Amino acid sequence: MKEELKEFKKFIEDNKEKRTAVLHHTDPDGVCSGIITAKALERITGKKPLLFHQNPGEITVTENTVKELKEKQIQFLVSVDLSVDQNPEPIKEIEEFAKILVLDHHKTYNELNSTETLMIKSKDLTGVEGSKYPVSKLSFDLFSDLTDLKDLDWIACIGLLGDNAYSEWKDFVDGTIEKYGFEKKIEENILFKIKKLIESIEVMDYSKMENLINVFLSAKKPEDLMKKDLLMELEGMEKEVAFWRMEFEQKKEVFPGELIYFELKPEHSIKSVLINRISQRYKNKTIVLVQDFSEEHVYFSARRQDFKVKVNDLLEKAVEGIPEATAGGHIPAAAGRIPRKYLKQFKENLIKKATKVKSEK
Numbered sequence: 001m002k003e004e005l006k007e008f009k010k011f012i013e014d015n016k017e018k019r020t021a022v023l024h025h026t027d028p029d030g031v032c033s034g035i036i037t038a039k040a041l042e043r044i045t046g047k048k049p050l051l052f053h054q055n056p057g058e059i060t061v062t063e064n065t066v067k068e069l070k071e072k073q074i075q076f077l078v079s080v081d082l083s084v085d086q087n088p089e090p091i092k093e094i095e096e097f098a099k100i101l102v103l104d105h106h107k108t109y110n111e112l113n114s115t116e117t118l119m120i121k122s123k124d125l126t127g128v129e130g131s132k133y134p135v136s137k138l139s140f141d142l143f144s145d146l147t148d149l150k151d152l153d154w155i156a157c158i159g160l161l162g163d164n165a166y167s168e169w170k171d172f173v174d175g176t177i178e179k180y181g182f183e184k185k186i187e188e189n190i191l192f193k194i195k196k197l198i199e200s201i202e203v204m205d206y207s208k209m210e211n212l213i214n215v216f217l218s219a220k221k222p223e224d225l226m227k228k229d230l231l232m233e234l235e236g237m238e239k240e241v242a243f244w245r246m247e248f249e250q251k252k253e254v255f256p257g258e259l260i261y262f263e264l265k266p267e268h269s270i271k272s273v274l275i276n277r278i279s280q281r282y283k284n285k286t287i288v289l290v291q292d293f294s295e296e297h298v299y300f301s302a303r304r305q306d307f308k309v310k311v312n313d314l315l316e317k318a319v320e321g322i323p324e325a326t327a328g329g330h331i332p333a334a335a336g337r338i339p340r341k342y343l344k345q346f347k348e349n350l351i352k353k354a355t356k357v358k359s360e361k
């Protein structure tokens with residue numbers, strides 16, 4: 001057995017009596033891995049852990065979260081699908097009062113393993129690039145060794161669809177669809193609809209996230225999530241995404257280095273949903289979208305589905321020298337933000353680096 005698997009089992013065994021919290025990301029993979037992990041821990045320990053999330057876009061642990069964990073006297077924290085090693089400081093603070101398990105598939109930025117913390121990244125288990133093994137499937141696989149999770153397979157599938165990992169896990173997803181008799185055409189089946197539903201709650205009305213999580217926790221089958229008040233956000237999102245998709249086609253800027261650049265000013269934060277759809281059509285182009293709400297910061301996402309450019313590295317290079325900037329993620333999918341006044345500098349850097357990355361190959 002792999003060393004990581006042994007350590008995982010022992011870590012759960014050693015901490016299963018403790019007051020436990022599960023912190024999850026709020027995209028479909030993050031929500032699904034949170035649900036799977038919470039249900040698995042409940043089955044193992046007989047107690048419901050506290051399941052919670054931060055604000056959208058907060059992919060490391062915030063000071064607020066540290067405070068909340070302390071107040072709630074949490075002794076064991078499980079973090080799923082968050083790039084918490086990008087900011088190790090809050091982790092060190094939590095280590096003063098709790099043990100921490102990190103399950104993630106983003107690029108490793110800092111080594112967090114210690115006597116208090118066990119960090120398992122998908123890449124360490126399989127050797128393949130982390131984006132191909134989303135945390136909904138990683139947590140499903142890891143915890144399936146400790147308890148029966150067969151009835152949660154459809155939840156893992158939603159996370160896989162959310163992180164564009166269908167082709168990597170075709171047999172698993174198709175097998176699950178077959179098992180329950182769902183529609184075979186992926187984009188028309190109910191799991192794909194729930195993926196979009198989660199995205200629409202995250203993007204259109206984040207205040208409903210709590211409600212979504214509660215409905216999800218009690219759902220026995222996908223149909224149980226088809227609630228009117230949750231579904232109404234989906235329609236609005238589709239309209240806005242369709243509008244900006246057309247704008248993109250008309251106003252996109254094409255640069256050397258197979259770079260396509262586009263700035264948008266949407267009403268809601270649709271950039272991740274939009275860029276995932278665009279990149280399905282432009283798999284061999286580097287797509288960068290910048291979302292501008294006329295606030296202090298602008299937010300950007302990048303995609304490159306054929307892996308020929310590491311967009312996490314590209315964005316990290318493009319923000320070099322820009323104060324208060326963040327950037328990172330996966331090889332085919334990354335994101336970040338900069339203060340708005342540095343947008344021109346960011347764009348220039350990006351164009352320069354995009355040609356460099358290509359010519360180095």
Ligand SMILES: [Mn+2]
Nearest residue numbers: 029081134163
């Ligand atoms: Mn993920």
